[in-house]
Amino acid sequence: GDPRGAARVLGRLAAVKTDTQELWHIASALDELKAAAEAREDEGVAAEVEAVLAKQLFAALPPSPGRGILEWCEVAADTRFVMGGSRDDSESSDDERPQHEVTIARRFAIAKTSVTNAMWKLFRPDHAEHAAPGGRDAPVVEVSWYDAAMFCRWIGARLPSEAEWE
Numbered sequence: 001g002d003p004r005g006a007a008r009v010l011g012r013l014a015a016v017k018t019d020t021q022e023l024w025h026i027a028s029a030l031d032e033l034k035a036a037a038e039a040r041e042d043e044g045v046a047a048e049v050e051a052v053l054a055k056q057l058f059a060a061l062p063p064s065p066g067r068g069i070l071e072w073c074e075v076a077a078d079t080r081f082v083m084g085g086s087r088d089d090s091e092s093s094d095d096e097r098p099q100h101e102v103t104i105a106r107r108f109a110i111a112k113t114s115v116t117n118a119m120w121k122l123f124r125p126d127h128a129e130h131a132a133p134g135g136r137d138a139p140v141v142e143v144s145w146y147d148a149a150m151f152c153r154w155i156g157a158r159l160p161s162e163a164e165w166e
Contacts, residue, residue, distance in 0.1 A: 003033050003042075007049045023150060062122060064154050069119055070111040075164070079104040083166050102163045110160055114139035115151065123151050 010026050010033075030049055037045035084099040085092020120140040121127045124147075133141060143151075145159075152158050 003037055003045045004048055007033055007045075007052045010052065023146075027150070027153060062125060064156065065122060067156050069122070069155055070115070070157075071113065072109040073112050074109050075104060075107060077105060077107040081166070083163060102166070104163060108160070108164055109157075110164060111157075116140060120151070123154055 007030060010030050030052060034046050034049040037043075037049060080101060080103045082099050083102045085096040086099050087097065116137050117127065117134070117140050118136040120143070121136075127140075149159050
């Protein structure tokens with residue numbers, strides 16, 4: 001079909017949804033539409049999809065402070081390391097074995113510190129930081145993967161892959 005129409009429908013859906021998981025799925029669908037438009041070199045559709053993402057998907061959220069809210073560490077492409085646990089490592093589980101070498105193909109940036117309750121409150125003003133363990137400067141806890149992924153999108157970043165996190 002019509003990618004512009006699909007983007008408009010997804011934008012309308014985003015305007016009425018408040019559940020982070022639903023918003024994440026809508027954002028993912030919009031990302032796929034944008035990628036397909038860019039692959040076809042259809043800049044008009046890509047720009048329209050980006051506008052839906054910016055105006056409608058994140059309209060219910062406070063203004064983003066951007067990536068500057070955190071300090072970042074650049075990791076070079078072709079970084080190699082051993083990932084996983086060895087058989088004699090009593091603290092590793094079966095899903096961490098066998099140990100294997102991993103090469104990070106593309107450079108990426110990862111935050112040097114955890115997202116704090118105070119930072120999270122900028123994203124979710126209803127976050128009860130006083131009720132969170134450790135107070136304002138402690139790492140935020142008890143958030144879903146979808147909430148974390150949307151926070152990352154909100155500041156212009158993404159969650160790291162398992163290998164990048166390692």
